[in-house]
Amino acid sequence: MTIGQTSAYFTILGHTIPVSVNYHFTRKCNAECGFCFHTETTSYVAKLEDAQRALKLLKESGMRKLNFAGGEPFLYHRPLGKMCQYAKEELKLESVSIVSNGTKVTENWLKEWGKYIDILAISCDSFHEQTNRKIGRADRGTKEPFDNVAQLFQIRDWCHEFDIKFKLNTVVCSLNWEEDMVDVVKSLNPFRWKVFQVLVVEGENDNEKRMRDAGKMVITDEQFKTFCEKHKDVKGFTPEPNSLMRNSYLILDEHLRFLSPENKSKASKPILEVGVQNALNEVDYDEMAFKARGGEYDWGREANIDGKKGCGGGLEGIDLSELEF
Numbered sequence: 001m002t003i004g005q006t007s008a009y010f011t012i013l014g015h016t017i018p019v020s021v022n023y024h025f026t027r028k029c030n031a032e033c034g035f036c037f038h039t040e041t042t043s044y045v046a047k048l049e050d051a052q053r054a055l056k057l058l059k060e061s062g063m064r065k066l067n068f069a070g071g072e073p074f075l076y077h078r079p080l081g082k083m084c085q086y087a088k089e090e091l092k093l094e095s096v097s098i099v100s101n102g103t104k105v106t107e108n109w110l111k112e113w114g115k116y117i118d119i120l121a122i123s124c125d126s127f128h129e130q131t132n133r134k135i136g137r138a139d140r141g142t143k144e145p146f147d148n149v150a151q152l153f154q155i156r157d158w159c160h161e162f163d164i165k166f167k168l169n170t171v172v173c174s175l176n177w178e179e180d181m182v183d184v185v186k187s188l189n190p191f192r193w194k195v196f197q198v199l200v201v202e203g204e205n206d207n208e209k210r211m212r213d214a215g216k217m218v219i220t221d222e223q224f225k226t227f228c229e230k231h232k233d234v235k236g237f238t239p240e241p242n243s244l245m246r247n248s249y250l251i252l253d254e255h256l257r258f259l260s261p262e263n264k265s266k267a268s269k270p271i272l273e274v275g276v277q278n279a280l281n282e283v284d285y286d287e288m289a290f291k292a293r294g295g296e297y298d299w300g301r302e303a304n305i306d307g308k309k310g311c312g313g314g315l316e317g318i319d320l321s322e323l324e325f
Contacts, residue, residue, distance in 0.1 A: 012270055016280045017062030020296070023252045025083075026053060031101055031134040031146070033125075035198045035217050044141035044254050048079055052086050054256045054271055061276040064094040065299055074104035081113035088116040095299035097121060099169060101137065102151050106160055114162035118301050120153055121167035121194070124148050126176045127184050134175050135217075149184065156188055163301060165191045168236075172227045173217035174197040179227075185234050192236045192297065197224040199245050258283045 024043050029036070033220070046054070055066065066087050075078050087096045088134045097119035098271040105120070126132050132145040139146070152168075159166035170181070185193060199215050221241065251259045253267065260266040260283045268274070268282035 006214060015277060018058055018217055018280065020057055020064060020065040020067070021063050021250050021252055022067045022069055023051075023055075023253055024071065025080075026073065026076055027254060028075055029070060029072040029101075030075065030103060030140050031138060032140055033171075034136045034177055035171055036136075042254065045079070046195060046254060046256055048276075050256065050272060051079075051083060052090075054252070055083070055087060055091060057121060057271055057276050058252075059091040059093065065097070066093055067097045067099060069078060072101055072104060074100050074109070074170065076107055081116070083107065084113055084116040091189070095110070097167075097299070099123065101146065102155055103146055105158075110158050113178065114158075114164055117205060118299060119165045119167050120155065120159055121169050122152060123169045123171070124152060125171050125173070125179060126179055128179070131175055131179065135173065148158075151189055156190075163300070167191060168193045169196070170194070171196045171198050172224055174219050174223075175217065176218050177223045177227045182231055182234060183316055185231070190236050192238055193231075193234060195231065195237065195239045196229065196245065197221075197239075197241045199242055201268070208305045212271075217260065224310040242275050260284045267268050 028043055033293045055063075058066075068080060068083065078120045079142075084096050084098070086322070089091045092190060095118045098117055099121045102122040105122075123137075125135055125137060127149055129145045132138060132148065133143075137146050137148075140143055142183075158164075166188075168185065169186065170176075170193065171187055172195060198219060224239075228237075231237055232239075252271075253259050256270045256272055258268040258271070258279050264313075266283060268279035
């Protein structure tokens with residue numbers, strides 16, 4: 001028997017096992033980030049029972065890690081909590097995580113549901129009010145930019161209190177690539193800091209006719225390298241240039257379909273209709289890119305997962321020449 005194993009998923013006799021899945025269960029958001037790649041083209045959210053059925057199918061197909069994303073997941077705080085509980089208690093997944101802009105995270109929610117999540121990742125692209133305003137990290141109603149620093153430290157403290165790993169996500173674009181974030185990030189001390197090069201995704205943010213036009217925020221590979229050089233020694237630093245991001249994320253959308261990461265207009269049929277394997281066969285993924293970007297890491301509350309110690313926080317201190325830009 002020939003078995004090919006990668007960090008993203010395993011391939012066994014031509015069958016793909018979706019080890020790590022990103023479930024973007026809503027497109028609704030309270031911000032208007034200019035580079036958003038999962039824009040609010042619909043308000044649809046799957047029924048809780050349908051979402052749970054889909055997650056069970058994914059678990060049966062080999063899923064070990066589940067990440068909830070949006071949109072802004074905490075706009076649906078109770079369904080989000082119930083899905084996290086289901087993923088941990090019923091499916092017994094190794095890792096359940098959430099990516100949020102942080103504005104709707106509350107202590108009460110974490111008291112009730114925090115025991116069901118391993119990682120809480122907060123998106124933060126700048127520590128400057130005007131930069132956040134220009135990026136679109138501002139309240140959609142009031143237009144007031146998010147108070148990143150105060151909220152980040154508060155959420156960090158809650159994560160420590162409830163034994164949740166605190167993670168930071170940053171998108172580097174034309175508006176922030178020269179910013180020095182070293183001191184504040186070191187003070188926040190996330191276990192992992194994901195730093196993405198802004199990405200243009202066909203069908204989502206690729207031109208002015210879309211809800212977002214990320215082309216206005218694109219940076220060169222050299223500009224991204226400049227940002228990375230400045231921050232590479234920060235604990236947990238994990239850079240992702242465009243070359244590693246393309247086709248390396250397994251994305252399930254609000255209709256319970258897989259999306260091709262580089263072309264969101266290409267979607268599979270819903271997995272509740274055709275099954276996981278048939279849906280996977282309808283979209284494109286680059287398993288080597290997932291492996292190259294360190295997709296499997298210390299993603300549970302415990303450092304030891306099934307006896308296998310995962311990669312720690314990130315790739316801090318990395319020789320950037322090792323990355324393909």
